[in-house]
Amino acid sequence: MSWWWTAVIICVAVLFAIFLVYIYRFEPFNFGLTDIRINIGTGQAKKKEEKLLTILHLSDFHLRKTYKGKRLFDFIQTLKSQKYDLVLITGDMVENISNTDYLIQMLSPLKARYGKFAVFGVHDHYNKAFYEFAKNMFKRKRSYDAINDTRELRRKLKTIGIDVLSNEGRILKMPVGDIGDIEIIGLDEPVVEKLDLDKAFSVIDPLKEGDIVDDSNYRDIGGELFDMDSACIHRLNNIGRLRLALLHTPDSHVLATLHKKDVDIVFSGHTHGGQVRLPLIGAIISGCRIKTRFASGLFYLQKMVLYISRGLGEGKYSQFRCYCPPEASIITIYRTD
16 A cells, blocks of 8 residues: 555544544533524514513433533533523433432522423433434334333422423413513423323313314425514514413424414424534434424524524433534513514
């Protein structure tokens, strides 16, 4: 072999080693705080815009007592000094239920004026084995062998003021006159068949015949739902009411139902932003039944705003990221009439 080919092989090997270090040892620890602005039209015209709500959105900790877990713990502590109106957590908080106390310790300093709310993801319900993870790469599984005690997880989160909404709704009577009441609907995980839309809307807005969109017919309104609104201003679906939904996995058929139920803003996670993104191309996969262009970010859709977080952690069998740093998000809602 000539010296030239030897040099090429060495250069390729060095570049590959640098790439591995980057995706395993740098990018997953490159925590960032993303500032997001959502413009709301309330139908009450005024002379200047007004800040209505500040929301801290967290998702996908996959919290473990590892070096990554300790770095994540420390990052969350940097958020405790800021003032929020709401803290919203969209699932996959832990994988092994034995890490619950560590989760409680991490989240306990966070404060919110009007409340802290969470929903469960797949990993909160189940602690996947490697063979189950491998099978799931080819066919979506509906359950796993190791079941987590979500009742205990929910109870402990309640002790630090976090209200886990398992297909439940809450109505917050707000002193902010421009948006009126805030309705929060928390949906349990659709991937493992924990979703119950009838129960979720039973208090706030009971479902009527034809409201639920399932796998067989969500494409019928998909074009309407995912048609982007270039104005980047969301007009409240009902004046005097802001309806929010928390959902871990943003499968399109669930989003279509939320669209029909006049939800104003959906907060979601699960995708990790695709976890691997390419410049100019974006996410390679979304990890759920939604197009890759919607794998992360803020989207003004028809009648609804969708925000999907890149999340803060990764699964224990896929602890890498590429061009897709982990994030917490501070979302500020402005009235822009």
